[in-house]
Amino acid sequence: MSDLKQAALDYHEFPRPGKLATEVTKPTATARDLALAYSPGVAEPVREIAKDAENAYRYTGKGNLVAVISDGTAILGLGNLGPLASKPVMEGKCLLFKRFAGIDGVDIEVNAESPQAFIDTVARIADTWGGINLEDIKAPECFEIERALIEKCSIPVFHDDQHGTAIVTAAGMLNALELQGKTIGEAKIVCLGAGAAAVACMKLLVSCGAKLENIYMLDRKGVIHSERDDLNQYKAMFATVTDKRTMDDAIAGADVFVGLSGPDLLSPAQLKAMAPNPIVFACSNPDPEIKPELAHSVRDDVIMATGRSDYPNQVNNVLGFPFIFRGALDVRATRINEEMKLAAVNALKDLAREEVPQDVLAAYGLQSLSFGKEYIIPKPMDSRLLGAVAGAVAKAAVDTGVARLPFPENYPLNSVADVK
Numbered sequence: 001m002s003d004l005k006q007a008a009l010d011y012h013e014f015p016r017p018g019k020l021a022t023e024v025t026k027p028t029a030t031a032r033d034l035a036l037a038y039s040p041g042v043a044e045p046v047r048e049i050a051k052d053a054e055n056a057y058r059y060t061g062k063g064n065l066v067a068v069i070s071d072g073t074a075i076l077g078l079g080n081l082g083p084l085a086s087k088p089v090m091e092g093k094c095l096l097f098k099r100f101a102g103i104d105g106v107d108i109e110v111n112a113e114s115p116q117a118f119i120d121t122v123a124r125i126a127d128t129w130g131g132i133n134l135e136d137i138k139a140p141e142c143f144e145i146e147r148a149l150i151e152k153c154s155i156p157v158f159h160d161d162q163h164g165t166a167i168v169t170a171a172g173m174l175n176a177l178e179l180q181g182k183t184i185g186e187a188k189i190v191c192l193g194a195g196a197a198a199v200a201c202m203k204l205l206v207s208c209g210a211k212l213e214n215i216y217m218l219d220r221k222g223v224i225h226s227e228r229d230d231l232n233q234y235k236a237m238f239a240t241v242t243d244k245r246t247m248d249d250a251i252a253g254a255d256v257f258v259g260l261s262g263p264d265l266l267s268p269a270q271l272k273a274m275a276p277n278p279i280v281f282a283c284s285n286p287d288p289e290i291k292p293e294l295a296h297s298v299r300d301d302v303i304m305a306t307g308r309s310d311y312p313n314q315v316n317n318v319l320g321f322p323f324i325f326r327g328a329l330d331v332r333a334t335r336i337n338e339e340m341k342l343a344a345v346n347a348l349k350d351l352a353r354e355e356v357p358q359d360v361l362a363a364y365g366l367q368s369l370s371f372g373k374e375y376i377i378p379k380p381m382d383s384r385l386l387g388a389v390a391g392a393v394a395k396a397a398v399d400t401g402v403a404r405l406p407f408p409e410n411y412p413l414n415s416v417a418d419v420k
Helices: 003-013 031-036 043-051 053-059 084-101 115-128 141-152 159-180 197-206 248-251 268-272 291-298 321-330 338-351 359-365 384-399
Strands: 065-070 104-109 131-134 157-159 189-192 217-218 257-259 278-282 303-306
Touching: 043 053, 065 084, 065 115, 084 104, 084 248, 084 321, 084 384, 115 141, 131 141, 131 321, 141 157, 141 159, 141 197, 157 159, 157 189, 157 321, 159 197, 159 278, 159 303, 159 321, 159 338, 189 197, 189 248, 197 217, 197 257, 197 268, 197 338, 217 248, 248 268, 268 291, 278 291, 291 303, 321 338, 338 384
Parallel strands: 065 104, 065 131, 131 157, 189 217, 189 257, 257 278, 278 303
Antiparallel strands: none
16 A cells, blocks of 8 residues: 555545534523523524525524535546545535634535426525535536526525536636737637536636637547537537548647546647647646646747646646635625636735745745746735735625625635735
């Protein structure tokens, strides 16, 4: 057994199994404390919530509570291993919510016999939380599940595998394009992969200014083109009128490669065939579509990003989801709309251009770090993410009319300790 494997198992088992616990937030030292916490005192907030459901935000933890929900059909890169097997991942997501944004997360694993059963189950219990983070649900079912729950629920519903990946990718991509002297509107983009993350990434890049006719998406059968009759509605959005059929056809002269597929699927020859100053986001985990060492040996003009923490430019969803939900919760948003996603993109993009504080350098053992080919996306341990992203998302929610509260007076947040 490898050292990492055993260390991971020990981390989850000792000194107490799991990664989450319940925290008591009120005094419990006296009999009166307990009488207020439960019977008879608890009847008073019950009556107030019965009068007005919004009082649940005043008298319970709902306003800072996010459910992390999965059916276990697409766990990491491991596949469909069932709901219970997804529990360590969902607990881990809750840990990240708490660590980076002070949000209380509850993991819920649903054993549903169909997408509709999953939708019905979650919709019936949705009022318990301030928001719902969907996780590790396979495509194409994940698209319909998210769409239906957004319609049924009055709280934010966000499938992070789609939108979190897309937001971080778009932020890094806009910076990389500028560094390479290219524009989003003119860039020729090849996307290898056509699952949830790939579709969401390309849709958000279009919202950022990319042209549909410049995007070539590939699935296992090759280029998704207008003459194919085997496409679901989500792939069909990217069916290009073209005579390109293979990866070799699509990659020739491309400015950008986005890999959301599998290891070693971008060959050195294909990288060589790309346009000058190419951009490669090889995001398959743990093994990218092309290893950075190999890519740099083939092209000294390439900007590389991966999903791994041991290389520069990590596309890591933790740069997004904790802070997106923080901003949404703090203005009591009813949904996370496209404007809020774009606000998060721009906040991340702009933060990477600012001077990096000493505490961030120390956290990564670096002497210096500045905006450039090896720093196009902020580092996850950068405490400024909380203020920058949450603030941008909250403002966008207010500006677009999906917020039920005004922009918070305690913003910008400088640390989790500032969360009220």
